[in-house]
């Protein structure tokens with residue numbers, strides 16, 4: 001008896017399934033008879049918008065679990081909080097934080113706080129205020145977790161925005177609205193890492209002592225970082241100067257083939273590299289080129305070309321992050337920031353007598369195709385190129401040059417002004433440009 005009931009129910013189920021199938025087929029036939037283009041296009045737009053939103057969030061807010069390094073190893077949370085708040089030393093006041101180039105996102109400040117700052121009622125010399133700002137998630141590119149009572153900084157981590165965003169100073173210097181993609185040329189990464197009460201693991205990793213690590217970090221200076229230090233352990237160039245490079249813009253990169261000053265790979269290659277090997281997030285990363293123990297002794301010894309984590313906190317975020325970055329256009333120079341007539345004449349020099357456009361081609365002002373050159377082609381030394389897999393330099397995209405004048409030009413900022421860059425090319429390529437052509441060319445570069 002019971003069995004027949006079961007069979008009957010099963011039969012009913014089958015009948016229902018058949019009806020559903022028939023309905024589905026009818027529905028499909030109806031769908032086919034409609035024009036197809038409108039719906040999919042809208043769904044592409046929607047997906048694109050979602051990617052942008054997700055990517056912006058990753059760029060600004062995601063630490064990829066790098067707290068395990070910045071807190072677990074470097075213990076920077078303790079240095080920031082200071083002894084009074086369960087850490088070590090005097091702590092980091094907002095004044096100190098701003099002086100090492102950290103930026104505050106004014107949109108995260110409640111009106112009451114804005115009022116209090118304006119009235120001079122907020123103590124910018126007190127590390128407790130830094131904790132309050134971190135609790136508001138107002139420090140660009142730094143994520144801190146503050147205990148419920150506001151007295152302890154239990155962890156800190158960093159995001160891409162700490163180096164690749166700045167603010168427009170609309171509130172006051174160092175406090176304003178975010179400018180994503182603008183390199184933070186005020187940020188003294190070396191000084192910040194140097195605050196760590198626990199640099200021994202870094203020294204061990206590099207096979208050196210803590211004093212040497214401190215010297216290397218102190219030599220970086222504002223706007224610079226050394227993304228290759230953890231690969232080859234080279235803190236200084238043969239001439240004794242720091243081996244660090246400038247922090248480049250993360251805007252104006254869409255349409256550019258290889259990235260970084262020395263062309264390590266695509267944007268998304270480099271994003272994975274940085275999230276794992278520089279920020280020390282917890283993800284997976286593969287690059288067998290890092291197994292070359294002659295070129296990359298530190299990376300080869302530590303297996304950095306084959307990073308694996310049980311839970312990969314990086315890979316799932318790469319697609320949206322890539323999408324967002326490619327959407328960051330270079331900012332247009334303010335109309336009053338250059339001489340328009342001179343720039344128009346300079347354009348002719350750029351494309352003609354200066355031969356610049358033989359490498360820097362519109363619209364990216366890098367090169368379509370393989371955008372790499374031997375150091376000798378631009379009369380430059382090979383130190384930084386030799387720290388990369390191919391030993392070459394990538395033709396830098398030039399749009400938005402005006403927005404990162406601080407720190408100089410070329411990968412290490414060796415030319416303080418655009419005039420010096422032009423003089424360099426003039427002698428390197430025996431261009432024979434006169435003074436007028438050179439200054440026109442500089443005005444054109446400022447107009448890009």
Ligand code: HEC
Nearest residue numbers: 159160163225227246247248259260261262267271274275
């Ligand atoms: C501590 C500072 C710092 C952080 C954090 C950082 N970067 Fe960078 N970034 C640099 C430096 C320095 C370079 C240049 C490296 C080189 O050429 O060797 C660079 C290069 C790049 C480039 C290549 C730009 C070009 O001109 O081709 C991209 C893209 C980039 N970073 C994206 C990111 C993303 C995305 C994140 C977060 C996952 C990130 N960076 C985190 C400092 C940083």
Ligand code: HEC
Nearest residue numbers: 261354355356359373377393394395396409410411421425
């Ligand atoms: C052979 C190819 C080539 C030619 C020709 C060339 N460049 Fe470059 N340019 C490069 C490369 C490669 C770099 C990166 C150098 C570095 O970072 O060390 C660069 C960097 C630059 C930079 C620095 C950008 C920055 O953000 O630091 C400027 C400015 C520049 N070039 C302008 C010019 C001008 C102006 C001309 C013509 C007078 C010119 N270039 C000709 C390949 C070229």
